[in-house]
Amino acid sequence: xxxxxxxxxxxxxxxxxxxxxxxxxxxxxxxxxxxxxxxxxxxxxxxxxxxxxxxxxxxxxxxxxxxxxxxxxxxxxxxxxxxxxxxxxxxxxxxxxxxxxxxxxxxxxxxxxxxxxxxxxxxxxxxxxxxxxxxxxxx
Numbered sequence: 001x002x003x004x005x006x007x008x009x010x011x012x013x014x015x016x017x018x019x020x021x022x023x024x025x026x027x028x029x030x031x032x033x034x035x036x037x038x039x040x041x042x043x044x045x046x047x048x049x050x051x052x053x054x055x056x057x058x059x060x061x062x063x064x065x066x067x068x069x070x071x072x073x074x075x076x077x078x079x080x081x082x083x084x085x086x087x088x089x090x091x092x093x094x095x096x097x098x099x100x101x102x103x104x105x106x107x108x109x110x111x112x113x114x115x116x117x118x119x120x121x122x123x124x125x126x127x128x129x130x131x132x133x134x135x136x137x138x139x
Contacts, residue, residue, distance in 0.1 A: 001138040002075040003115045007105040009069050011062040014098045015050050023054045050093040055130045056084060059119050062103040063134055066117065075138075082114070082135040091129040098124040103134070113138045 013019075024030050032039040033049050040048045060081065067079050093099060100122050107116040114137055121130040 001077055001108075001110060001113055001115075002073045003066070003070045003105055003108055003136075003138065005105055005108055007066065007069060009062060009065040009103050010100055011058065011065045011103070012098060012100045013058055013061070015054070015093055015095060017048075017095045020048065020050050020054065020095060023051055023057075027051065027053060029053070045092055045094075047094055050095070050097075052087075052089040052130070055089065055093060055099070055121060056087065056132070058099060058101055058121065059084065059103075059130075059132055059134065062101040062119055063117070063136060066103050066105070066136075077113075077138040079136050079138050082137050084119075085133040085135070087130070087132040089130050091123070091127050093123065093129050097129075099129060100124075106133075 020034055024035050029051055034051055037048055102120050103117050105115050105117045114135060117134045119132045119134055120128060123129050
């Protein structure tokens with residue numbers, strides 16, 4: 001297990017209408033906030049927003065980027081996610097927003113073969129849109 005405290009990666013993605021509509025189909029979550037432009041035009045947001053769970057998927061991609069970093073060091077373990085804690089969606093993500101997720105390892109427990117990381121997602125203006133803590137098991 002070659003992951004270290006302070007290891008950091010960034011994953012970025014521009015969230016498109018196709019992403020949100022595809023996620024609505026996959027998840028079955030067709031809530032108007034995500035799929036109904038007319039209804040959301042009259043809302044406080046003024047437009048549709050991405051699913052929070054879609055952002056968790058992007059957090060997972062950031063975790064995979066960390067696995068890739070550690071594997072480039074020669075790590076041969078099989079990492080798996082044990083889950084996300086303290087997930088908060090603090091600002092909306094609109095269609096066309098470019099989201100950048102910073103994934104930083106904050107703790108490593110070699111005995112339990114676990115790492116903890118903090119994830120912070122920001123939009124193209126630098127505003128924080130989501131945060132979470134992630135626990136990874138290195139099998």
